[in-house]
Amino acid sequence: MAIHLAAISAMQPFVFEELRKRGFVVHEVQHGKSWQEWVRELAPVRDEIRGVLSGGMSGLPRELIEALPKLEICAIHGVGLETTDLAAAKARGIVVTTAPVLFDDVADHALALALAACRRLVEADRFVRAGHWRKGRMGLGTSFWGKRYGIIGLGRIGSALARRLEGFGGQIAYCDPVPKADVGYARYETPLALAAASDILFLCAAGTPGGGPIVTRAVLEALGPRGVFVNIARGWLVEEEALVELLASGRLGAAGLDVFAREPEVPERLLALDNVVLAPHIASSTQECMRRMGECVIANIVEYFAHGRAVTPVSY
């Protein structure tokens, strides 16, 4: 008897093709909507669905767990867990897997944003394309090398970023609830203390559901008018209104932002600023990474239903 899966997040077409080839029935639900709509769309097959294919942003909300009585596994095409109710999953014995294969791409993207913000690269491209070079030089950027780099969250992404930063001759420091024994980087107790000691501040922390913003107005003010803020984590971990206001008024130097509080909405005022580099949540959006994440989703589903063991389960 065929195993039914519900896909509530966008992924590369090969994932569904491969699963169908292996005999699974994949119900593709319209993406980017709320759990209410997923539940409504899946109502006709609610008693068939044994697996959910989700994303780092959609996760596995409690309401979806409750709506799918036969659910056994949720394979997440990403690493975020803030929208997944792990307690409810555990209570039902539902296996949750992530795709822990994106850290290097995300770290690259963090560095790309930081370099572009410091060196005014996006502005430079606009300058050239608009024909302004013929009329004069553009303003100077800021050096990236040799600076004080602060990393909030020295997990797998933060560590991959730190490895890259070691080639730039600056000082690396971090803030993380868990001190890392095997690194030589200075550790600060709070994001505020780290920001005050940093030229370039990277937010690499995982989002914890229910927690407030990590990067508050005070943290951004401590970073200051020459400071650069980079966010490849989650938009709601930052006081976004303060971020926009400080960037617009020059009290924060520049920013490279891949994530926003209400994606795909981006604060209107940011769109007019030159001192910000904006990206549409693409830190893991490379062909290579999407391939690996898709393969990870397939492997988890196939292994689980063949042998009862997922490949990269989350421990809860």
Added chain:
Amino acid sequence: MAIHLAAISAMQPFVFEELRKRGFVVHEVQHGKSWQEWVRELAPVRDEIRGVLSGGMSGLPRELIEALPKLEICAIHGVGLETTDLAAAKARGIVVTTAPVLFDDVADHALALALAACRRLVEADRFVRAGHWRKGRMGLGTSFWGKRYGIIGLGRIGSALARRLEGFGGQIAYCDPVPKADVGYARYETPLALAAASDILFLCAAGTPGGGPIVTRAVLEALGPRGVFVNIARGWLVEEEALVELLASGRLGAAGLDVFAREPEVPERLLALDNVVLAPHIASSTQECMRRMGECVIANIVEYFAHGRAVTPVSY
């Protein structure tokens, strides 16, 4: 008696201010023009000028040497020497100095261009600002980490770039007339062989006057439709027409270009392409680097006229 200097290249205002404060007379000539115009503008003071303040692109052409009979020193605000007639300078005993303090900034910029080209960062910013995110996702980029990096010219810029690339888990190879004994990177005999073995090719070579292009059509074709080319050296070291054609037709994957054959002119066809990141020759254009370069120019002039010895003279 005051010492007269001719400034034929743009630099930060503090350079001229500091020199004037120290008693020098600085004649600022309109920048960005030809040696004919410099010579014409300097004609009234030609017998007074004992020092020239120039840039990496303007240099010290033979004609300027001939027009300034009292010239003793040329302090270059940069490192390029392809427009400087070193033989003529040597024959007259004119000291030529460069500002060898920009390597790290240029290496940073090379990496910024490469990351932006791979990760489609400039396109991403345009995508967000145009409001397209609300309508869907943009196309996928290419991973930067773990690739085969090829460096043409493993001098001070190329070496600074290689140090940075070591954090990205790929393979570093190079092509340089002089084998570097102290590095573990594979060396290729020709740019063509290096390009064929590279995913991302960086041109970091110094321009040699009279030499033809180093990066020919064949080199770019060897790099291929998935390859990325980065140029922070000189535009005329590349067959630019071939570069444009291959990028436009997809036979070269992407490019990050800081320099062009006929600056500030940029080939019109490039302005419409999404797979290219364009910058207006700003690899060393940071506040920190301009400050250091200016201080280097000042130190060379001051030391030379005080003690007869420049600080960073070119050996010829």
